[in-house]
Amino acid sequence: MFSLVSGHAYAVCDREQRVNVPLPKINNGRVTAIACSEQDGGGKIFVETLVGAEKRASAQIIYRNPAYELSIDTSIDFDNGKSQGVGVSTGEGRDANGMHYWKILANGRTMLDLGDAPALSNDRFMKGYFSTLISGSGQYQAYRYFYTISDNRLVLGRAIGFKWNDDATGAAVSMEVAPDGNFVELRQKTLNSAEIEDVKKVKSNVGNISDADRLIF
Structure with a gap:
């Protein structure tokens, strides 16, 4: 039927x-x-x-x-x-x-x-980018991915990797996507405990995206 x-x-x-x-x-x-x-x-x-x-x-x-x-x-x-x-x-x-x-x-x-x-959502801080926060693995507990449109296709272009420790210290690592599809780390910034908590809240789908979540350097 x-x-x-x-x-x-x-x-x-x-x-x-x-x-x-x-x-x-x-x-x-x-x-x-x-x-x-x-x-x-x-x-x-x-x-x-x-x-x-x-x-x-x-x-x-x-x-x-x-x-x-x-x-x-x-x-x-x-x-x-x-x-x-x-x-x-x-x-x-x-x-x-x-x-x-x-x-x-x-x-x-x-x-x-x-x-x-x-x-995805329209990124509030980067015009022409569409972003999302997802769970990570290995050394990063979360990633912020940034997509653009090229030839009418969504393309991953940049990312921020977030990592934190038990003592509430952490860092945001800015990356770009190489032609082979791998991430290339560009620079790193230390995050304070409040910024880390903001990222954790977004990762758990609670609260709003903070300035800590859009660190591009």
Whole structure:
């Protein structure tokens, strides 16, 4: 047995999730997403844009996490309001907060695929960058990643690694991404205990991003 979503046929879901939200930058626009689980624990996500009752564009992505929860972000702005930014959750990544992003043009007919990234927000301190704080491993307890858009794709360009010790001392290490994809450390700054606590709060999704979280040097 199959259901049909704007030309997409898919088997009846073991579990189906639906989200339907307005597109603030498109007059009378909306985006809908339907996540349909499959027997292996993953599933497919069908995404559509609508203007009024007219379906304008569609896309399909997948998820792999059996505990996946569907969500849509329409607050991100990739080009100063010229288009509508949209992110749909994929559940990928260390913190399971992966998103797939698009720019939707003003008429709603074109969805430019920007690719996958952790859940991003417009960086408050660096114009043209989109940033996120995620859990770290090894010598860094957290990373702040900074993405830009190049050739209509999200590209990781910079990072800050945060590390701290039991005695409340710590440091922020500024890095850039080399052509081979590895991080190159540039410089380091010591953080005081208050700055470290600010980073920990953001890492735990509590509180606001502080100046300590945007150290670029």
